[in-house]
Amino acid sequence: MTLTVVTSQSNGSGQLDWEEFQGLWEKFRKWTYIFVKFDKNKSKSLDHREITPALTAAGLRVDEFVIQLISMRYMEPDMTWLHMTMYN
Numbered sequence: 001m002t003l004t005v006v007t008s009q010s011n012g013s014g015q016l017d018w019e020e021f022q023g024l025w026e027k028f029r030k031w032t033y034i035f036v037k038f039d040k041n042k043s044k045s046l047d048h049r050e051i052t053p054a055l056t057a058a059g060l061r062v063d064e065f066v067i068q069l070i071s072m073r074y075m076e077p078d079m080t081w082l083h084m085t086m087y088n
């Protein structure tokens with residue numbers, strides 16, 4: 001979130017002006033739409049099967065290894081799927 005605000009603030013003033021705020025607001029709207037669209041099971045979270053297409057829709061190209069790292073950090077308390085992915 002902090003990074004998003006910092007990257008949205010582009011004129012060096014240290015504050016978000018109206019145009020920068022509108023740009024940030026549009027990003028939040030886009031990300032909210034993507035989250036809701038790709039949360040297929042309506043769990044209000046993105047599991048490892050949902051995150052890759054969601055990131056792709058957001059315009060981010062992320063390789064499978066990075067997805068696995070994100071999953072380990074944020075998404076999956078049960079990591080048996082990762083073990084199965086890596087060793088099968």
Ligand SMILES: [Ca+2]
Binds near residue numbers: 043045050
């Ligand atoms: Ca979900």
